[in-house]
Amino acid sequence: MDEYLEKLLSQIRSKKARPFIEEEIRAHIEDQTAENLKNGMSPEEARAAAVRDMGDPVQAGISLDAVHKPQIAWGLLAFVALISGIGIFLQMEISRQLGDGTSYMDGTQYVFFVMTGIVLMSIVQYVDYTRIAGYAKWIGAALLLVGLYAVLFGSMANGSLYYITIGSYHISSPFLGFIYVPLYGAILYQYYGQGYRGLLKSLIWMLLPVWILGRANSISMTMSFTICLSVVLTLAVAKGWFKVSKWKVLTALWSVVLLLPMLGLFLLYKLQILAPYQIARVKAFATGNGEAGYVTAALRESYQSLTWIGAMDQQTGAKLPDLNADYIFTYLWSEYGILAGILLCCLLGILLVLVFGAALHQKNELGFMMGCGCGTVFLTQIGLNIMINLGLFPACATSLPFLSAGGGNILLSYTLMGIVLSIYRYKNIYPRFFGRRAVSSLLR
DSSP, rough: HHHHHHHHHHHHHOOTTHHHHHHHHHHHHHHHHHHHTTTOOOHHHHHHHHHHHTTTTTHHHHHHHHSSSSOOOHHHHHHHHHHHHHHHHHHHHHHHHTTTSSSOOOHHHHHHHHHEEEHHHHHHTTSSSHHHHHHHHHHHHHHHHHHHHHHHHSSSEETTTEEEETEEEEEEEEHHHTHHHHHHHHHHHHTTTTOOHHHHHHHHHHHHHHHHHHHOHHHHHHHHHHHHHHHHHHHHHHHTTTSHHHHHHHHHHHHHHHHHHHHHHHHHHTOOSSSHHHHHHHHHHSSOOOOHHHHHHHHHGGGGGOSSSOOSSOOOOOOTTTTTTTTHHHHHHHHHHHHHHHHHHHHHHHHHHHHHHHHHOOSSHHHHHHHHHHHHHHHHHHHHHHHHHSSSSSOSOOOOOOSSSSSSHHHHHHHHHHHHHHHTTTTTOOSSSSEEEEEHHHOO
């Protein structure tokens, strides 16, 4: 049997896949050997017949090599290129219309960050996602320290967002913090098979970044981030990673996630503990008065002049702040019509389908969880941004992946996509679960 396996495995180019294929083939031979023994064969005859039934080792190895090899998601890459091209076009048009004083960054700076993001995405996609997972706790801890540094020493904008300054560029630390979401899925995997003790450790890894992001005074981002982490934890509990009562844990988790923030905001508002600008935003959204209310009112008013094709009469850029970041969606359909906005929504929907599809077609549980984490970040960002642009949610810092200006947002989008591409690349390499010994050696 060892000679047979050696010939078979020599045909497989992916060294990462060989141990798992060997384990699978060896198990098949052992099962067939046991069956042959039941049929009255001697141990030697049973083993020889089992190996013979597996077929020619060279041909079997070639067939397995065709299946168990790294793959590139060309369709997803092409779609990212399309979205990136649309983003560059819109940003250059806004820079041309509003001049170099465009908020956040001008078109040239945007292109620089896109190019940097593409390089970063290319690097990450060729890094085995299991290796990223192996250092998830260390990377997660580093992100926590960066977030804490930004809160303590970073520059503040609009009373909430904290920026880390690199040369002449300012990168939003809260946006970069969303990279933590897929890492959280890898951290949960390391507690696989544990009970409430493992669940408690997982909650600690969840609450620490939520607390740090909450210190940045961005309520919307904190809530979005909390929902993303809660979705990842929900998937882990639902798939039985923890030996706990699923329904009790999930009911308690979402009761806290959904009800407690609403109660807390109500009490903070009534007791006037919120910052003055936060209270003003709540009042402005409800009444339409004040700066935040002015933005929402301008958004709602603009819809009355929209046309199906072509620009509307009003000058959107003169009414909305941060047009190339928070309100890039409104700019699009104000300049090119309702159909352009619908088309963009369809493209973003396809993007989500492709990202979640890459995760759902991943047979390895670790890849599935990290991929869903990336998809959840994209989903919450897109959903929140569109609701704000439709005037259905109070104005706050937000972004559209691959389209909005902002260094942190751009780097986040391409890094997350790099992780998704890495997961797709190795989807046929790893089995559904790593064995207990493999988990301890791989994820550390």
